[in-house]
Amino acid sequence: MTLEPATPQVAAQSPAPRPLGLRVALPMAVLAGLALLVALPPYGLWWLAPAGVALFAAAVHRRRLRSGFWIGSLAGLVLFVPLLVWTSFSAGWLPWMLLSFAQAAFMGLMGLAFAWVSPLVDRRRWAWPIVAGLLWVAMEAGRSRAPFGGFPWGRLAFSQDDAPALRLAAYGGAPLVTFAVAAAGGALVALAWRAWRPTPRVRRPLAPVLGFALAAAALIAGPLLAPITQPGGETATIAIVQGNVPRLGLDFNAQRRAVLDNHVTGTEKLAAEVAAGRQKQPDLVVWPENSSDIDPIRNPDAAAVISRAADLIKAPILVGTVLRTDKPGDIENAGILWNPVTGPDLDQKYVKQHPVPFAEYMPLRPVARLVTDKVDLVRNMLAGDHPGILRAGPVTVGDVICFEVAYDGIVRDTVTSGAQVFAVQTNNATFNEAEARQQLAMVRLRAVEHGREALMASTVGVSGFVGTDGRVHDASGFNVAAVMVRDMRLGATTTLATRLGRWPETAMVALAVVALAGALPLRRRRRTTNDDAEAR
Template identity: 90%
Template sequence: METTLQPPVSPQVTAACPDHRPLPLKVALPLAVLAGLALLVALPPYGLWWLAPAGVALFAAAVHRRRLRAGFWLGALAGLVLFVPLLVWTSFAAGWLPWMLLSFAQATFMGLMGLAFAWTSPLIDRWRWTWPLVAGLLWVAMEAGRDRAPFGGFPWGRLAFSQDDAPALRLAAYGGAPLVTFAVAAAGGALVALAWRAWRPVPRVRRPLGPVLGFALVAAALIAGPLLAPIAQPGGETATVAIVQGNVPRLGLDFNAQRRAVLDNHVAGTERLAAEVAAGRQKQPDLVVWPENSSDIDPLRNTDAASVISRAADLIKAPILVGTVLRTDKPGDIENAGILWNPVTGPDVAQKYVKQHPVPFAEYMPLRPVARLVTDKVDLVRNMLAGDHPGILRTDRLAVGDVICFEVAYDDIVRDTVKSGAQVFAVQTNNATFNEAEARQQLAMVRLRAVEHGREALMASTVGVSGFAGTDGRVHDASGFNVAAVMVRDMRLGGTTTLATRLGHWPEVAMVASAVAAMAGALPLRRRRRTTQQVGPQAGDDGTTEAR
């Protein structure tokens, strides 16, 4: 009998195996939208912090195994869903165009992260246990980029700032905001690794329970485990500090036309506090803190403004930290400053802090000649000069680290005040041109900074929300929004220097370097996958297979 030999069968990629394909585009698109929504409502004023890991998981699932271009656009879509509503308050003062430009710029970073997630997909497929690690590292790297670029960056909406009521907040004492972000994103990576098996089962293959339980334990440890982490304790010595929230006649841009009324409101609030102290109903403060722009009239050049501030300081018998706008010898140039105003002796020009990080397009105009070609309204923006040293102001009783408005979002500015000797730190802010949501987002940052550096903190706003934060992140004596209020509290001075303060930016540097290494490690795996796919069909971005 004659035997016929059959030619050997060439190896093929099994097109029917769904485990080698991305999720269908009709699934990935809603996942990207849901990711943006989850990340949005995790942040104040909603405060559903536990949705932040879920948002990361949805994001990672949407872009996993996609082509790079699709990963970018899905990531950018999630970014738009997050940032357009999150930053709506920027439109109140500047209109819709800057709001949209800022939102699209931030969404671009999310798009680049989506591309990076897609790029590292072969690495995750090869070693599924790396998914939490890669998710955490890539998210930290993305935030590091948008915290610094363009024009000094804009760190609003970081994962860490959604965790003001979460156990993960305690990790700030060990690695700052980057470590908190890493823990939240890594928890999301563990969740998506756990869920991916349910989404993409391989037919007729029994899955071992070990990896499933492992990812569940990793997610639980990252979300709840920080409760076991000790936090820094404040010092034993105390000083009594008062916040005066004077309020404004009207919210909005009219604030700038109400300068004298705003100053008078803060003077009146201080005088009422002085009457309470004289009557024995309130403690004598060692320091009174007024917010940013509480005297938008330069009191070093205007004798009327100087006179009423001096009267308030004399009545309260304590130095006042006044937030003011100082004119310079060059017309159009100004400084956003905090200055100590003492009883009897008046302003102490040696105890002055000038804001180091003015906001581009709002407090100064980058590329002014180029911008003027687009619109002549650029000349409405004055030129705010940047300060050149940390905000450390010393009274007879305490050393205050002064941070002005959005500067609280920048890691190094707050850290520098503590390293310069701040026993407590104060955030002077003006929310009159924004809304309560922006104020509560800012207060969440103050809470994180208090934990991060082991220093009690306060936020003083023209309209609210003002209040104190302990080294455990809890808020005390918070005011309402758009009301006049005075709050007095004994603040504990100094305390343990946290690991985060000592390490500075190095944890973030190490994580960004590790993210770059993960991207590089995915390159040979991508080349190997491309070679393998040349002999068989490949999954397209819609989840179907297509020949190559």
């Protein structure tokens, strides 16, 4: 009797499945970046965000780590270069490119991470949505903090201002919204990978396909069932004055007095409307960031015109101003409460806690000066050291200045310190309408997240009020003068997201690390299998 060689063992140890070819993966990465871009304002196609995640995950799946990084970076460049084009209007093309490439590098690292966990999701297909959500949250957590305090612009959560997922912000903040969107994308890619049949002879069970489809639908539409916090019954009448500027662009810095006069004029017109009975008497008037770039504490003329406006409107004005310090070159970006008759209340002042690096201050200035002396054109903006809690008669305002609205902790600190409403003071005169609408989307998320009505006051727009359901009321146009008055309901309860703080994000980042660690033995096993197969 002749014995045949035992070959089935070799066949059982089949090599690792291959990734998609580069001819397919590279266009998918480009499409992923485009889908993520148009999901964000001003385009607002929020439903493309899960599709962008799915395309991204499929493009880097099963790739070598180096390829995963470069393909992920490609998707990041397609997203961030057009998304951040407004940064070039005031700073030029070089900072725009450096910022875009830095943000794209985080997408590259996430592509590497997706490639790393490929054996895990190949072995446990049900883990696709969970792993995708965790890795995306971890990536956003990293780029929201580093380098130099991070830059959270373009988070998945900020694309969901009109989506059902926005309601999840009340339960776990922006990280939970991002997780839901990315998990929906993970379910979509798992669905596509499961449904795809490389050969017509292979029959696969239908239940997993239906399961992933239902999971995606639940993650996208299910949040509609989540209740949102309703504010208290008490109200305060608040006015926004959007004074506008003579010209958009860098000329803003040469128009300081004109900009101040525009906001004074807008307030005086509102006072005339109130006196004639055509408008309600406000309890508070909010001017935007840089509405008085002339320091009114040190400049008597600026102080006089602001005091005249406050006296006429018979209400305190929250003035966005730049304060000089005793040290030449050092400034503070501040919101200060200016009362009728008595003038500025220096105890009710908020100084921006998170100045923008390379724009409002220069990190590593001595080192940067070795490269170019132009670094000294950037003034040194000092950071504040406490939350923006301003008590203006019947309402306690949580003041947040410009880009700070993108940072979870800064906004939450105002609520835990007693804010009844949010006021986001911003200056969009050196950017464009797209940047303003991206910022308004963040205000909408914050209102839902913390159960507080909010307003955004801009020099040029877009200004408006936001309810705790995320809806915008009385929004202004862009590059126009406008005055809006509304009764804002004062927050009375705190949401689960406010109470939990950063714990949901911390837990998800920790679980992402667990997933990365869990893929290690599977990668070793796959490498050993491939080596054995090649040896035979």
